[in-house]
Amino acid sequence: xxxxxxxxxxxxxxxxxxxxxxxxxxxxxxxxxxxxxxxxxxxxxxxxxxxxxxxxxxxxxxxxxxxxxxxxxxxxxxxxxxxxxxxxxxxxxxxxxxxxxxxxxxxxxxxxxxxxxxxxxxxxxxxxxxxxxxxxxxxxxxxxxxxxxxxxxxxxxxxxxxxxxxxxxxxxxxxxxxxxxxxxxxxxxxxxxxxxxxxxxxxxxxxxxxxxxxxxxxxxxxxxxxxxxxxxxxxxxxxxxxxxxxxxxxxxxxxxxxxxxxxxxxxxxxxxxxxxxxxxxxxxxxxxxxxxxxxxxxxxxxxxxxxxxxxxxxxxxxxxxxxxxxxxxxxxxxxxxxxxxxxxxxxxxxxxxxxxxxxxxxxxxxxxxxxxxxxxxxxxxxxxxxxxxxxxxxxxxxxxxxxxxxxxxxxxxxxxxxxxxxxxxxxxxxxxxxxxxxxxxxxxxxxxxxxxxxxxxxxxxxxxxxxxxxxxxxxxxxxxxxxxxxxxxxxxxxxxxxxxxxxxxxxxxxxxxxxxxxxxxxxxxxxxxxxxxxxxxxxxxxxxxxxxxxxxxxxxxxxxxxxxxxxxxxxxxxxxxxxxxxxxxxxxxxxxxxxxxxxxxxxxxxxx
Amino acid sequence: xxxxxxxxxxxxxxxxxxxxxxxxxxxxxxxxxxxxxxxxxxxxxxxxxxxxxxxxxxxxxxxxxxxxxxxxxxxxxxxxxxxxxxxxxxxxxxxxxxxxxxxxxxxxxxxxxxxxxxxxxxxxxxxxxxxxxxxxxxxxxxxxxxxxxxxxxxxxxxxxxxxxxxxxxxxxxxxxxxxxxxxxxxxxxxxxxxxxxxxxxxxxxxxxxxxxxxxxxxxxxxxxxxxxxxxxxxxxxxxxxxxxxxxxxxxxxxx
Numbered sequence: 001x002x003x004x005x006x007x008x009x010x011x012x013x014x015x016x017x018x019x020x021x022x023x024x025x026x027x028x029x030x031x032x033x034x035x036x037x038x039x040x041x042x043x044x045x046x047x048x049x050x051x052x053x054x055x056x057x058x059x060x061x062x063x064x065x066x067x068x069x070x071x072x073x074x075x076x077x078x079x080x081x082x083x084x085x086x087x088x089x090x091x092x093x094x095x096x097x098x099x100x101x102x103x104x105x106x107x108x109x110x111x112x113x114x115x116x117x118x119x120x121x122x123x124x125x126x127x128x129x130x131x132x133x134x135x136x137x138x139x140x141x142x143x144x145x146x147x148x149x150x151x152x153x154x155x156x157x158x159x160x161x162x163x164x165x166x167x168x169x170x171x172x173x174x175x176x177x178x179x180x181x182x183x184x185x186x187x188x189x190x191x192x193x194x195x196x197x198x199x200x201x202x203x204x205x206x207x208x209x210x211x212x213x214x215x216x217x218x219x220x221x222x223x224x225x226x227x228x229x230x231x232x233x234x235x236x237x238x239x240x241x242x243x244x245x246x247x248x249x250x251x252x253x254x255x256x257x258x259x260x261x262x263x264x265x266x267x268x269x270x271x272x273x274x275x276x277x278x279x280x281x282x283x284x285x286x287x288x289x290x291x292x293x294x295x296x297x298x299x300x301x302x303x304x305x306x307x308x309x310x311x312x313x314x315x316x317x318x319x320x321x322x323x324x325x326x327x328x329x330x331x332x333x334x335x336x337x338x339x340x341x342x343x344x345x346x347x348x349x350x351x352x353x354x355x356x357x358x359x360x361x362x363x364x365x366x367x368x369x370x371x372x373x374x375x376x377x378x379x380x381x382x383x384x385x386x387x388x389x390x391x392x393x394x395x396x397x398x399x400x401x402x403x404x405x406x407x408x409x410x411x412x413x414x415x416x417x418x419x420x421x422x423x424x425x426x427x428x429x430x431x432x433x434x435x436x437x438x439x440x441x442x443x444x445x446x447x448x449x450x451x452x453x454x455x456x457x458x459x460x461x462x463x464x465x466x467x468x469x470x471x472x473x474x475x476x477x478x479x480x481x482x483x484x485x486x487x488x489x490x491x492x493x494x495x496x497x498x499x500x501x502x503x504x505x506x507x508x509x510x511x512x513x514x515x516x517x518x519x520x521x522x523x524x525x526x527x528x529x530x531x532x533x534x535x536x537x538x539x540x541x542x543x544x545x546x547x548x549x550x551x552x553x554x555x556x557x558x559x560x561x562x563x564x565x566x567x568x569x570x571x572x573x574x575x576x577x578x579x580x581x582x583x584x585x586x587x588x589x590x591x592x593x594x595x596x597x598x599x600x601x602x603x604x605x606x607x608x
Numbered sequence: 609x610x611x612x613x614x615x616x617x618x619x620x621x622x623x624x625x626x627x628x629x630x631x632x633x634x635x636x637x638x639x640x641x642x643x644x645x646x647x648x649x650x651x652x653x654x655x656x657x658x659x660x661x662x663x664x665x666x667x668x669x670x671x672x673x674x675x676x677x678x679x680x681x682x683x684x685x686x687x688x689x690x691x692x693x694x695x696x697x698x699x700x701x702x703x704x705x706x707x708x709x710x711x712x713x714x715x716x717x718x719x720x721x722x723x724x725x726x727x728x729x730x731x732x733x734x735x736x737x738x739x740x741x742x743x744x745x746x747x748x749x750x751x752x753x754x755x756x757x758x759x760x761x762x763x764x765x766x767x768x769x770x771x772x773x774x775x776x777x778x779x780x781x782x783x784x785x786x787x788x789x790x791x792x793x794x795x796x797x798x799x800x801x802x803x804x805x806x807x808x809x810x811x812x813x814x815x816x817x818x819x820x821x822x823x824x825x826x827x828x829x830x831x832x833x834x835x836x837x838x839x840x841x842x843x844x845x846x847x848x849x850x851x852x853x854x855x856x857x858x859x860x861x862x863x
Contacts, residue, residue, distance in 0.1 A: 041665075101730025101796075342828075516660075
């Protein structure tokens with residue numbers, strides 16, 4: 001075992017982690033970034049369409065409108081103070097990315113170009129607004145590359161391919177983490193004053209997902225096992241337009257450029273569900289509409305998918321119908337959506353400039369996660385009590401600006417805004433904080449779990465358990481939910497956990513680059529996340545945002561303007577051997593600081 | 609259909625497997641639209657968990673799963689089985705020119721060291737716009753380096769380059785692509801420093817225009833063209849007037 005000491009350790013090297021690292025280093029802290037992937041492999045790189053900021057480069061816009069869209073998109077579960085910070089600081093954050101070198105597309109007069117995106121409107125929902133700042137359809141790629149470039153420029157210490165498997169708690173504070181070095185299998189203990197988790201989401205809980213194989217919920221699972229609560233886990237977003245069967249994302253930017261959804265009868269069905277902004281309604285609304293069309297037998301050829309059509313003929317027909325003067329041609333689509341065209345041509349043999357793309361909703365984004373305040377400090381209860389030394393930002397965190405459903409582009413905004421705030425908060429904190437000593441044998445418990453998996457001699461391969469879990473979650477805890485389906489999923493998860501603990505078998509018994517072992521360990525995280533998601537979803541007896549129950553169809557503001565906290569019964573510093581022991585706490589009220597003073601922010605029926 | 613893979617294996621920890629060797633795996637119920645990555649996963653998950661490879665996003669953006677498939681550098685997630693003649697074995701081996709650590713996993717550190725050599729970050733110490741807003745850049749100037757911003761650092765180009773195989777000190781095509789992205793960005797002010805690095809003996813002149821890199825690129829970057837433009841910039845000592853008709857987004861992948 002090797003022990004390292006840094007002022008701050010950032011776990012995960014996507015957009016949030018790199019932004020936090022950059023700001024902590026600029027603030028004078030000695031920082032290590034520890035990531036199971038090379039930083040440029042992180043999933044931020046796959047974000048396509050844009051990053052929202054009310055720059056107003058092409059038409060009038062305001063951060064207040066952006067905050068409103070965020071709160072409305074979140075079906076009023078968003079903490080309004082966080083939505084306000086998100087929208088206001090987005091402007092500065094995007095300008096800063098440009099200063100760092102990010103190659104945004106440009107307007108004719110040389111400013112950052114902006115496009116429309118789902119749920120982003122002007123003047124409190126009146127009409128769609130051009131707010132998404134973009135670099136072709138690889139905006140996330142450019143953000144990730146630019147931030148990594150800046151980290152190299154600022155000599156950030158990277159521990160690439162170090163897989164963090166535990167968080168260390170002593171005397172009520174987080175004092176570091178434990179990692180496995182992939183190349184050697186050696187255990188490393190990172191002792192720090194501050195630890196920030198930026199490990200991303202957990203789409204791999206479901207069978208159809210846009211997420212990388214690496215998105216297994218490690219950060220939230222690790223911290224939960226040690227007694228840090230998770231929040232709003234039932235709110236998981238299914239993006240409406242994944243490539244049929246593969247789940248690969250087709251950006252909402254396609255619809256921002258004029259693309260439309262078409263059912264098996266050739267109808268633009270979103271006209272019925274969202275008469276005002278149609279195909280640019282929120283993602284949860286569109287995913288449900290697609291499911292309803294399919295259920296009514298109006299999928300393509302009666303099957304479980306619909307078309308996304310961005311052929312110039314179709315787009316121009318609807319632009320003309322809407323009285324817009326703009327027209328598009330094939331070259332325009334090629335230049336605005338090169339990666340999307342490449343995906344469809346490669347994986348489907350479909351050329352989107354000539355024919356429509358078959359799509360279905362795909363598991364995409366977790367609104368829930370490690371609860372934090374707006375400075376990315378982890379909070380452990382309804383009183384917003386901070387646990388010293390622990391921070392979280394990006395998808396793994398729940399700040400909660402996204403509430404019950406995240407708007408497109410806001411994930412990128414979230415990671416730069418709250419990654420930056422986290423980095424600044426850490427730089428301040430480590431200046432005056434002392435190192436809390438490590439406990440005795442800080443890696444012993446997780447090492448014994450890893451050794452159990454490595455030496456397992458049961459009959460069940462991890463892949464078998466993973467596949468069954470993914471199917472159960474897709475069936476029971478997907479776009480639509482009801483009690484019996486969720487209970488069946490939960491029973492399945494318990495049974496799979498039993499097999500994971502007592503009948504597992506892996507082939508690779510070695511130390512070096514043992515991905516068999518680490519994939520199995522990741523499966524343990526996924527199972528915990530699936531359980532926490534399902535018990536949270538069972539608890540919330542209403543429909544709101546991405547959580548849509550057929551047995552409780554209405555939103556219930558009288559009873560449910562609260563976050564769902566799942567706490568560990570053994571509290572902070574729980575032993576890994578205790579396993580998952582959840583207790584639900586429904587006392588954390590949603591922050592309503594905007595609607596308290598501005599009637600326009602008050603909850604109302606959510607129509608688009 | 610049934611597909612047989614022939615995979616180059618190496619495990620430094622196990623006697624008898626600590627020298628490179630070939631191993632075959634046969635999979636049943638393969639669809640022609642299955643990707644090589646999915647099938648390697650099936651081998652790992654159903655037959656032999658020790659098979660070791662890198663992967664993450666599985667749709668050609670993260671750059672983790674570069675490997676040599678039937679003798680050509682590809683991303684395993686972007687290759688469909690239907691590309692290959694039915695009944696023939698599909699051969700998979702690690703990319704060349706970097707030390708193999710285990711099976712299909714190579715040591716990427718030398719590759720990233722070359723990347724860092726070219727100062728892969730914007731350098732501009734001039735005062736920022738006084739109005740607190742973005743620096744301006746015309747769409748035409750932006751277009752000049754668009755192609756090289758697509759690079760995902762997968763190493764397909766560098767490890768297909770015979771000049772790199774012959775001399776690992778050569779910075780390689782990927783590092784030059786990264787340098788191109790800044791050399792032709794009108795916002796960057798370190799043109800001279802970058803051109804100095806690239807005119808060193810192991811810089812851009814090691815390129816013999818063999819052209820392996822361009823078809824190897826899973827992002828369709830015109831790599832050889834970018835290297836040529838950097839050579840011209842060194843010869844002329846400036847960036848202006850070199851990229852006259854930048855490659856258009858083609859979007860047409862190899863597979």
